[in-house]
Amino acid sequence: MRIEILGTGCPKCNLLEATAKAAADKFGIRYEIDHVKDINEFMKRGVMFTPALAVNGKVIVAGKVPREAEISEILNRLASDSG
16 A cells, blocks of 8 residues: 655645554555645646645645544555456
8 A cells, every 4th residue: 555645745645644654554555655745736636725634646635634543544444446
């Protein structure tokens, strides 16, 4: 699973990255994580508000930092869907 954090590196963006890592680690989900800081890339993906969470190239959440439980639910559902 590829997890991307789209954000400039602000405290909320860093919090989203840490929360996503914690959620994936808690459930033993294998993942790669990348912090995308290029504003042009945000625009290409239609992200108007950061931070944003993308999984396998699809933006899942933008403009907020979801709770760890919400991210866990999202990651578990996507991991189940992919086999």
